[in-house]
Amino acid sequence: MVQVLIVAIYLFGSAAAGGAVGLFAGLPAGAFVGATLFLFALQMQAGHGARKQKRHAAREIANLKRANAAIEIALHETHDAMEEMNKAIEARASAQGQKIVAELQVLESLMREFAGRISDKAKAETPPALEPHAADGARTYLDTLGEPELLETIRASLEENRVDLYLQPIVSLPQRKLRYYEALSRLRAEDGSVIMPAQYIKIAAPAGLMSVVDNLLLFRCVQIVRRLTQKHRDIGVFCNISGDTLTDAEFFPQFLDYMQHNRDLAGQIVFEFGQDALVKAGAKGEENLAFLASLGFALSMDHVDTLALDFARLKKMMPEPRTELQSLNPYTLLVAVVLSAQATDKGVNKATAPLFKIADTPEKMVALGVEKLTGYIKTIGLYRNKAKNVIALSKLLIERHGGAVPRTREELEALPGAGRKTANVVLNVAFGEKTIAVDTHIFRVCNRTNLAPGKNVLAVELGLEKKVPDTYKLHAHHWLILHGRYTCVARKPLCPTCVVRDLCRYKDKTKEVELRGKKPG
Numbered sequence: 001m002v003q004v005l006i007v008a009i010y011l012f013g014s015a016a017a018g019g020a021v022g023l024f025a026g027l028p029a030g031a032f033v034g035a036t037l038f039l040f041a042l043q044m045q046a047g048h049g050a051r052k053q054k055r056h057a058a059r060e061i062a063n064l065k066r067a068n069a070a071i072e073i074a075l076h077e078t079h080d081a082m083e084e085m086n087k088a089i090e091a092r093a094s095a096q097g098q099k100i101v102a103e104l105q106v107l108e109s110l111m112r113e114f115a116g117r118i119s120d121k122a123k124a125e126t127p128p129a130l131e132p133h134a135a136d137g138a139r140t141y142l143d144t145l146g147e148p149e150l151l152e153t154i155r156a157s158l159e160e161n162r163v164d165l166y167l168q169p170i171v172s173l174p175q176r177k178l179r180y181y182e183a184l185s186r187l188r189a190e191d192g193s194v195i196m197p198a199q200y201i202k203i204a205a206p207a208g209l210m211s212v213v214d215n216l217l218l219f220r221c222v223q224i225v226r227r228l229t230q231k232h233r234d235i236g237v238f239c240n241i242s243g244d245t246l247t248d249a250e251f252f253p254q255f256l257d258y259m260q261h262n263r264d265l266a267g268q269i270v271f272e273f274g275q276d277a278l279v280k281a282g283a284k285g286e287e288n289l290a291f292l293a294s295l296g297f298a299l300s301m302d303h304v305d306t307l308a309l310d311f312a313r314l315k316k317m318m319p320e321p322r323t324e325l326q327s328l329n330p331y332t333l334l335v336a337v338v339l340s341a342q343a344t345d346k347g348v349n350k351a352t353a354p355l356f357k358i359a360d361t362p363e364k365m366v367a368l369g370v371e372k373l374t375g376y377i378k379t380i381g382l383y384r385n386k387a388k389n390v391i392a393l394s395k396l397l398i399e400r401h402g403g404a405v406p407r408t409r410e411e412l413e414a415l416p417g418a419g420r421k422t423a424n425v426v427l428n429v430a431f432g433e434k435t436i437a438v439d440t441h442i443f444r445v446c447n448r449t450n451l452a453p454g455k456n457v458l459a460v461e462l463g464l465e466k467k468v469p470d471t472y473k474l475h476a477h478h479w480l481i482l483h484g485r486y487t488c489v490a491r492k493p494l495c496p497t498c499v500v501r502d503l504c505r506y507k508d509k510t511k512e513v514e515l516r517g518k519k520p521g
């Protein structure tokens with residue numbers, strides 16, 4: 001429409017110009033000028049239109065170029081992002097692959113171990129005599145088996161990996177919120193019957209197969225916990241381990257290594273041991289447990305049948321207990337212990353303070369002689385006999401040990417006037433051995449609390465050997481003596497102020513009212 005109007009204007013203008021020329025120069029000249037002007041105007045208009053289209057086209061091309069550059073940038077960014085994603089996927093796949101490979105290696109080594117153990121031990125093992133199974137409902141296939149067949153069935157279940165893991169929920173009250181699962185293992189016989197722990201432990205343990213069962217249980221626990229914690233990080237699993245496994249020199253180092261790789265599960269796995277197993281495991285077991293604890297894993301103790309005394313509490317009260325007998329060196333300690341038989345430490349210290357100033361070696365003591373020595377120790381009971389013994393043992397030390405105090409129980413017990421208790425004290429105090437010398441105080445405390453009851457001091461000492469955790473053995477002797485001397489006293493023990501009163505099993509504990517007016521300590 002606009003074009004038509006422009007052309008009309010050009011036509012009108014050219015006609016007017018041609019008419020004007022025609023008036024002066026005649027019609028042909030006017031027509032010629034009008035036609036020329038019209039054609040010229042059309043030409044101009046066409047040129048203007050072409051330039052406009054060119055400018056428009058140039059703008060379109062510039063827009064396209066910009067769009068293209070933006071697309072290229074976006075493509076680069078997408079490419080980079082995909083590369084990063086690929087790298088992340090590869091890294092994750094490789095980490096998972098390594099984990100799977102590590103787990104498979106552990107599984108492989110466990111299975112190899114199974115085979116070795118089963119062929120080395122179980123096949124050669126004569127099954128122990130068992131009490132008859134308590135009938136629990138109808139007789140099953142297992143009830144029909146004798147002990148050799150049952151051992152063979154257990155062996156086959158382990159060889160063929162028929163070990164199942166059962167998870168028993170543990171809830172917190174009163175909300176009944178699920179907090180933990182207890183992982184329990186069951187074996188399956190060939191016919192599908194379930195062999196309960198009460199049935200297989202009695203046979204598998206003496207045959208050395210418990211660590212094989214535990215191996216599988218532990219490995220599966222880790223897998224299950226890993227799956228569980230993907231959804232619920234606040235649920236843990238109690239994993240029971242037998243005492244045999246705890247001290248198994250072949251298995252446990254591998255297991256510790258495996259747990260070190262899985263230490264991210266420390267908050268979710270609790271390793272549980274029976275009290276009896278812990279006591280039997282001794283120093284090696286404690287070392288293994290300490291390593292597990294250092295990785296952050298929680299430990300639990302079940303089947304507790306004695307908590308008569310807690311050494312941690314005694315330690316808290318007396319972190320570095322010392323013998324109250326005063327001495328200058330191993331020799332004077334030996335003399336002081338010999339003199340302390342049926343005497344108080346206080347009385348012995350009073351006599352030995354001036355004596356040791358002039359006689360602190362066997363040679364000086366021998367030079368002093370029985371008579372002068374008697375003068376120094378006459379305030380101590382049985383002093384005549386003790387003076388003879390001290391001189392005789394000093395001579396023996398010079399003759400047999402070059403004047404030094406020997407470091408073995410046998411050599412110490414061979415000295416005149418020295419018995420088992422003297423040897424234990426000297427070994428413990430002078431040489432840092434974990435011996436426990438039982439005196440009248442320890443004897444009383446152990447029988448009262450039921451920590452290590454016994455009819456004589458030797459029975460109590462052997463009981464303590466078994467029951468005192470290795471960590472506390474070095475100072476147990478002192479803690480117990482001091483506890484007996486100042487708290488668990490003979491006539492009226494200070495039970496209301498005793499740090500282990502809640503654990504102590506003494507039935508005649510002193511009541512608070514009975515102590516009123518009596519000074520503690």
Ligand code: SF4
Pocket residue numbers: 448449487488489493494495498499500501502504505506509510
């Ligand atoms: S003082 Fe009492 S509570 Fe403490 S150990 Fe002795 S008898 Fe037991």
